[in-house]
Amino acid sequence: MSTTQTTGVEDPAVAEATSHADLTAGQRSIKDVLFYVGMLASLGIAFTALVALIALMLVQGWPRLNLDLITHFPSSIPARAGAESAVLGSIWVVGFTALFTIPLGVAAAVYLEEFADKQRWYNRLIELNIQNLAAVPSIVYGILGLGLIVQAAGLGQVVLAASLTLTLLVLPTVIIAAREAIRAVPDSIRAGSLALGATQWQTVWRQVLPASVPGIATGVILALSRAIGEAAPLVLLGGLTFIQFNPSGLDSPFTVLPIQIFNWVSRPQDEFEVLAAAAGVVLLVILLAMNSIAILVRNRFQRRW
Amino acid sequence: MTRAESTAAGGVAAGSVSLRRPRPRYGEAVIRGALFAAALLSVATTVGIVVALIVPTVEFFAEVSVLDFLTGTEWAPLFARPKFGVLPLLVGTLVVTVVALIVAIPLGLGAATFLSEYATDRVRRVLKPVLEVLAGIPTVVYGFFALTFVTPLLQDIWLFGDPPEGFNALSAGIVMGIMIVPTVASLSEDAMSAVPADLKAGGYALGSSKRQVATRVTFPAALSGIVAAIVLAISRAVGETMIVLVAAGGTPNLSADPREAMQTMTAFIGAAGIGDQPVGSIGYKTIFAVGSLLFVITLVMNAVSIRLVRKFREVYE
Numbered sequence: 001m002s003t004t005q006t007t008g009v010e011d012p013a014v015a016e017a018t019s020h021a022d023l024t025a026g027q028r029s030i031k032d033v034l035f036y037v038g039m040l041a042s043l044g045i046a047f048t049a050l051v052a053l054i055a056l057m058l059v060q061g062w063p064r065l066n067l068d069l070i071t072h073f074p075s076s077i078p079a080r081a082g083a084e085s086a087v088l089g090s091i092w093v094v095g096f097t098a099l100f101t102i103p104l105g106v107a108a109a110v111y112l113e114e115f116a117d118k119q120r121w122y123n124r125l126i127e128l129n130i131q132n133l134a135a136v137p138s139i140v141y142g143i144l145g146l147g148l149i150v151q152a153a154g155l156g157q158v159v160l161a162a163s164l165t166l167t168l169l170v171l172p173t174v175i176i177a178a179r180e181a182i183r184a185v186p187d188s189i190r191a192g193s194l195a196l197g198a199t200q201w202q203t204v205w206r207q208v209l210p211a212s213v214p215g216i217a218t219g220v221i222l223a224l225s226r227a228i229g230e231a232a233p234l235v236l237l238g239g240l241t242f243i244q245f246n247p248s249g250l251d252s253p254f255t256v257l258p259i260q261i262f263n264w265v266s267r268p269q270d271e272f273e274v275l276a277a278a279a280g281v282v283l284l285v286i287l288l289a290m291n292s293i294a295i296l297v298r299n300r301f302q303r304r305w
Numbered sequence: 306m307t308r309a310e311s312t313a314a315g316g317v318a319a320g321s322v323s324l325r326r327p328r329p330r331y332g333e334a335v336i337r338g339a340l341f342a343a344a345l346l347s348v349a350t351t352v353g354i355v356v357a358l359i360v361p362t363v364e365f366f367a368e369v370s371v372l373d374f375l376t377g378t379e380w381a382p383l384f385a386r387p388k389f390g391v392l393p394l395l396v397g398t399l400v401v402t403v404v405a406l407i408v409a410i411p412l413g414l415g416a417a418t419f420l421s422e423y424a425t426d427r428v429r430r431v432l433k434p435v436l437e438v439l440a441g442i443p444t445v446v447y448g449f450f451a452l453t454f455v456t457p458l459l460q461d462i463w464l465f466g467d468p469p470e471g472f473n474a475l476s477a478g479i480v481m482g483i484m485i486v487p488t489v490a491s492l493s494e495d496a497m498s499a500v501p502a503d504l505k506a507g508g509y510a511l512g513s514s515k516r517q518v519a520t521r522v523t524f525p526a527a528l529s530g531i532v533a534a535i536v537l538a539i540s541r542a543v544g545e546t547m548i549v550l551v552a553a554g555g556t557p558n559l560s561a562d563p564r565e566a567m568q569t570m571t572a573f574i575g576a577a578g579i580g581d582q583p584v585g586s587i588g589y590k591t592i593f594a595v596g597s598l599l600f601v602i603t604l605v606m607n608a609v610s611i612r613l614v615r616k617f618r619e620v621y622e
Binding site (some may be wrong): 007008022029031032035036038039040041043045046047049050052053056059060103104105107109110111112115116120125126128130132133135136137138139140141142143144146147148151152171172175189199200201222225228229230231233235236238240258259261262265266273276277280283284287291295 | 330332335336337339340341343344345346347348350351353356357360361409411412413414415416418419423432434435436438439441442443444446447448449450452453454483486514515516519520537540541542543544545546547550551567571572574575577578581584592593599600603604606607608610611
């Protein structure tokens with residue numbers, strides 16, 4: 001967003017102001033110190049919680065953190081249970097979500113940034129609507145999926161229904177990220193292309209989009225990492241069923257990793273708690289990998305104009 | 306290349322008469338139409354949500370009176386003799402949300418103030434992404450954390466009165482608060498960073514300390530953005546499902562005591578969905594009725610938040 005620009009501009013001023021303030025450092029009161037400590041404490045508490053959470057998952061899940069976890073199917077006997085169908089289910093569901101989301105999200109972003117006349121009421125409506133959708137609770141998307149996709153459209157509780165529901169869920173995020181990436185391409189590039197006789201679409205396709213790919217890719221990966229951790233909407237789509245086989249197509253019943261974790265957490269036996277923690281670590285590792293790729297793409301390929 | 310040449314030739318043919326392209330480009334129009342359709346899908350999604358919610362909700366209220374629903378104090382829709390008072394779910398949601406806010410507002414604002422007013426660029430570049438990680442952790446993992454770590458911890462260190470139950474609103478709320486810290490912090494930080502440097506410089510010129518500038522200049526100037534952040538955080542908390550489903554228990558409970566087990570609106574929807582209600586049954590319709598209430602509440606919050614953000618953007622950018 002505009003933060004980076006603003007901070008970039010104002011930083012020298014702040015630094016200057018700081019040095020002025022330092023002239024009066026002798027008068028720094030106990031309140032100033034307490035305030036500073038308080039701020040550090042808020043960051044400290046947040047980071048401590050994060051570290052505690054990761055440590056807990058690792059310690060609890062350690063006994064079951066081995067390949068058996070992802071090469072066995074769920075079972076009512078804890079010692080034999082694994083999350084193979086859940087891991088593969090997650091890959092299927094999120095894979096198709098990516099397939100649907102990327103073209104739709106980029107197309108909508110291109111329209112809003114490159115073609116839409118911002119004065120028109122319908123374009124403003126679309127924009128406001130996307131902002132609103134981004135903050136609709138995920139379980140409401142589950143209700144949408146249950147009512148319209150599973151029941152009204154008659155798809156049933158299958159991979160395709162889950163992918164479509166998650167697509168609608170992450171689309172606003174993807175559109176917002178893609179728009180920012182497209183907006184960051186300077187107008188001189190567009191003007192140059194148009195001046196050479198390219199049409200508007202040729203300009204978008206050959207200049208603007210290639211230049212904004214890193215930003216779009218970062219946004220897409222982050223949105224998909226949200227999709228992969230999402231359990232609430234899929235609970236409504238029948239993702240909690242006991243599934244001892246891997247998905248074989250769009251029409252096959254499914255379960256996903258977060259729901260498998262939920263299933264194990266809600267069982268009374270301690271062994272399942274260990275499994276839940278171990279599966280949680282797997283999920284966190286997948287997310288970590290996706291986020292690292294996103295950061296790598298951003299730092300490696302993003303151009304500063 | 307040929308295309309560009311022909312365009313150029315066309316332009317020459319048109320001569321000085323007009324700079325407009327000589328012939329319409331149908332391909333461009335088709336592409337434009339397709340892109341517009343993709344953008345329109347978002348509006349269709351909203352319409353879809355409303356339609357999906359409204360039909361079963363109307364059917365629900367044909368069987369249950371609106372007044373009973375909104376004022377009833379007992380929630381037992383799946384029992385043989387069902388009760389449809391939504392107040393226990395509303396109060397449960399409120400209790401968890403309030404606990405979450407008590408955690409998230411001070412932590413989030415503290416973090417935002419530090420990042421925007423005190424941290425150097427380098428520190429900010431490291432701390433911000435790490436803080437954002439908190440928002441990216443799957444909520445079911447947070448639920449596990451609340452149930453297996455925070456609840457036992459609270460039970461151990463509890464000093465006054467009865468300790469929290471095994472399932473309780475308190476630990477769910479605390480963990481949810483941690484989850485929404487980045488929501489509060491990042492939007493508030495945006496707002497604080499948007500306050501013009503000359504305002505702050507004015508404060509320093511008058512001999513204020515950094516804290517005084519932060520609390521008496523930056524904070525009031527960024528207030529609309531900060532309020533927007535908090536409203537958005539409330540909406541997140543109200544809509545969060547998995548944490549409460551895992552850690553807060555599954556019993557509707559009209560009580561303000563966060564040590565007790567409670568059910569929120571979202572947790573009810575989730576639990577009922579797991580139970581696989583037969584389509585058309587009253588249990589199935591109840592999911593949509595509670596869903597409508599949830600949707601309306603979060604929609605209002607989001608609208609307020611978007612409006613407030615626009616306000617501070619207009620003032621300072």
